[in-house]
Amino acid sequence: MKINKKLVLLLMVAFLVSIVAGCGGAATKTETEKTPAPAKEPIKIGLNVELSGGVASYGTNCRNGIVMAFDEINKAGGVNGRKIEYIVMDCKSDAAEATNVAARLVQKQVVALIGPLVTGSVLGATPIATQNKIPLVAPAATALPATVDEETGKTKEFVFRTCFLDPFQGGLMGNYAADTLKAKKAAILMDTSTDYAKGLAQAFKESFTKKGGTIVAEEGFVKGDKDFKSTLTKIKNKAPDVVYVPGYYNETGLIAKQARELGITVPLLGGDGWDSADLVNIAGAKALNHTFFTNHYSPQDNDPKVVKFVQAYKAAYKTTPDAFAALGYDSAYLVADAIKRAGSTDGVKIKDALAATTNFTGVTGTFSMDQYHNPVKSAVLIEMVDGKQVVRTKIKP
Amino acid sequence: MARLSTVNLCKSFGGLSAVLDFSMEIGDGELIGLIGPNGAGKTTVFNLITGVYRPDSGSIIFNGQNITGKKPYYICKQGIARTFQNIRLFNGLSVIDNLKISFHKDVPYQLVSAILRLPSFYRGESWIEERAIQYLEIMNLADKREELASSLPYGEQRRLEIARALATNPSLLILDEPAAGMNPLETQELTNLIRKLKDNFNLTILLIEHDMALVMELCERIYVLDYGRAIAQGTPEEIRNNPRVIEAYLGEEVG
Amino acid sequence: MVTKKLNWTHLTISTVTLAVIFTVFQYLIARQLIDVYYQINLFMLGINIILAVSLNLINGFTGQLSLGHAGFMSVGAYTAAVMTTKLGYSFAIGIGAGCLAAALMGLLIGIPTLRLKGDYLAIATLGFGEIVRVVFLNIEYVGGASGLIGIPQLTTWTWLFVSVVVTVVVIQNIVNSSYGRACISVRENEVAAELMGVNTTKYKVLAFTVGALFAGLAGGLYAHYFFIIQPGTFGFFRSFDILVMVVLGGLGSTTGAIVAAAFLTVLSAGLQSFPEVRMVLYSVVLIITMIYRPQGLMGNKELSFRTFQRIRGDKNGPVVNREPV
């Protein structure tokens, strides 16, 4: 078979033209109309949570809290006469996976997204939420850029959170170290693999030095590290009055244990990442004496709402709820509340309702949303005493 | 002029001398045999000449150029080609592709022409293919060109290895036990083939062989190695009657 | 076997087929007939094909086991993203810089480490991948561990499609040339290759550099599709994912690599909610493949026009390589 060479060239040119034309085509996106669901159909809410990977225990506990809240809401008759159907998916503690999961949940026509928990993954899922005009509530993303674009300073329209921010709790601890613990010299040992810990360290440093303290050492570790003795030896030789250890319990527990072994007896301080039943298992109760951390709530709180939540959670899951369970629980109620106030399942209307939240009462405190979609709420300061959490102070912003 | 000369070559492995003070001179167009008992260091000499091993001391001069310690591919480009004691074909490739690799050192087009499929690529490929087929025809393998090298019978694999070496266009061909595993008939054919190649391609040939009949019939001169040292050299007649050679081969009996 | 002349018939058929595939998806995407989730998987598929085909040049054709492909990918991803996000260059320049940076890295790593053989090389490349990851982890300029965020989504279907086609064509054209045969000869028998005049180090470095270049391309496209890149995304597990594609598809078969990349991308998406199961399945597939079919599903065969001719019983079609047993 003979083929005309000119014809082939023509075809190739046509192909190239179609590519160029395609470039133009991609820009013209058409809005797809969503047909409103009949009233009796359940409202779908997507849970994009870390059930495996590095922070699996946060995701799991948070999911438990969310699921418990939605079950309670459904038992009480649902929202606007409709039941809530939650779809749970695992984002494997990975930002790209979080994007993928968010897209999949959107495909399943959820009206709101809860999760992911950690800031990095929230950043991954944000574009999907924004593009599809579906609000995303991040229960535990405490780093600044989760809701605010750092470069432009603009609030991200569809992203909200239910936790306080890193500067708040880090600053709180800095003040506490200087004022109450009377520390002059502090060392910082932070998990450099998370924005969260870095943000905390920064805020701590600022408030502590403002009070006249000095930072004598700034060291880092990476998630998954097990041996901290060399770094701790280095810190010990700087003779600090306190050591601030922002990070997550898997590592901070080991750090507390190894620090005490090396003879570092000064107070160790941390953030909400310390909150886990495993912390005591890893470090041992003795090593944790003389340690303090900031948190969203404490199960020891005698506020009736907290007591009721803790009881219900214990009945359902046989363990004491940690802060992530509490934040998940609050996030679920917040979303339900916003849908009720919006009177609609339209993403934009829910978003507006979320932004207008005032005096919402949850187990982690009563709060209103500020213009940056951050809740204005209080924190608790907990001291570990023989393996038990004891609330030292409750601090309003 | 000497085609190849080695001067006081030494190579040891972990304190064990494999080749010691080995000197050899091969004239243009000669057909030389290298014999010796097992483990005498014959293959090591080949590996030194072709650059697989770097000698501990001594030098190798080829066509007046010092090639001591040069890389094998460089030495190949200078005109030395070899076969292996245990056949080393590119088993997963077809017979013709085995040969085409030998032409790569003279590849007549750039990588860019290959990627863009420029006319020079097609010209170059046809040149390579024609040449490859020529060599296959000489070695009587042309009808097997698309078969996998590993699927050929043993004798043909040996021939293919020789073809592949020839295709690099050498002036010195080194054959490491070419008759190993062949029956007397095949050996006879091989003897004739080696003669024919030597004449047709104007080759100098150096070979290791255990088949004494072949060596004595074919070689003009013979070097004998024992424990890494050259113990004798000369015409087949001289070697046959050399008492040291007989001792080396038969042990203490004669001595 | 290489065709001696440009075959216009085959070229026409290929061009038309590609144009049709391109246009269909372009239409579907532009009209939003396939939703975001499927689009993500489509893009992941394209990126995986680039990765698998380029790793196949190193592992499959040249026979050098590299466990650091994700490292090259991350170099490309970070370079491209920094160019567009931080320095304000255009996407094309960013992608180009990413490719070059990755290729340069391949060259730099390749020259010393390729002296190593077999498993030592594998371990060295694994070490390289980890070093790259740790370095990115500690550079604040690119966001440290939390990654580089706010990368614009510039990877369009056109970019992806053209990149995939270019990758496959370039690598196929290299493989089916004297240069490719030199690479294959290294795999088949390094000593013999060297003695037949092939500068084996040069071809190992060539394979590494070209493979790294396309890994960098995949990285650049990845960064500009998923908005965010983190050092953790390019760890050993991603290198492993790519390796599974190559091994399953056939070490030394581009078609095999493409098919396996497609199959595993779809499988991975299907097993979204069961990540452990996916990894268990992958590892079992890998072990079983190695035991029962170490040459992979396709072996070193390619699916091509010739195969179709043979299936049709075309008498003029030459005999295709029989499989090694």
Next chain:
Amino acid sequence: MYEFFQQMLNGVSLGSIYALIALGYTMVYGIINLINFAHGDIMMVGAYVGFFSIAILGVGVVPAMVFAMLACALLGVVIEKLAYKPLRNSTRIAALITAIGVSLFLEYATIWLLTPQQRSFPIGTFPEKNYYFFDQQLVLTNKDLFVLVAAVALMVLLQYIVKHTRIGKSMRAVSQDMEAAMLMGINVDKTISYTFAIGSALAAAAGVMVGVYYNTIDPLMGIIPGLKAFVAAVIGGIGIIPGAMMGGFVMGILEALVSGYGSSLYRDAVAFAVLILILLFKPTGIFGKDTGEKV
């Protein structure tokens, strides 16, 4: 000055852990020339067996270690029979890929069955004691001593087995030349099984010790120590038993010094950089001898 000595102590105790894992690694490699990538994961399985023995059966550390060693010896033999034996005559790359497959299989099967959650040994599993010297400037724990003594003891035991027992002689014969060993009437399969059994038992012992030492275990705990131990084995000259020990100490001390005087964040990168440098300039390791390739 005390800081330096403390760092050396830290390095030695970390190094003993690497040495423990590296012993098994190097032995398997020395005998069948296979990088058993799964070695670190067998260690992890050992740690889990030890954990369950202690947490559920309530036994002490030593019996837990025995259980773990027995279980992992069996596991090692099974892995060898199922995954490695069929590949004994294929390419090294195929064997290496399979080993990677086995490694991931163990990791993710464990995650699947036991969740990815970190677990901690019950407090008091190991009666801990700290010894302080020079006005608390230098600290040594009994855990450090335990690990160090265990590593040395196991090394001596292993050296004895390889050098002076019948099975050890078979192992050495197999490592020299598998075919010749077979012709001399050595049961190669049995020898390799024993090699895997011993190597895996060592890994299990290391796993329990790592678990007790750090008090926490998780399904992915074997990856990094496994790789580091491999580096240690390479530094010491792979296949050489005392070399693995020394390599472990070198790695441990190096890491302690990098963390103590540089930045702990580059610890892993430095370990791998050392690996690459060693491979490039002295691929046979510090104690290894050069052997040429046979052509």
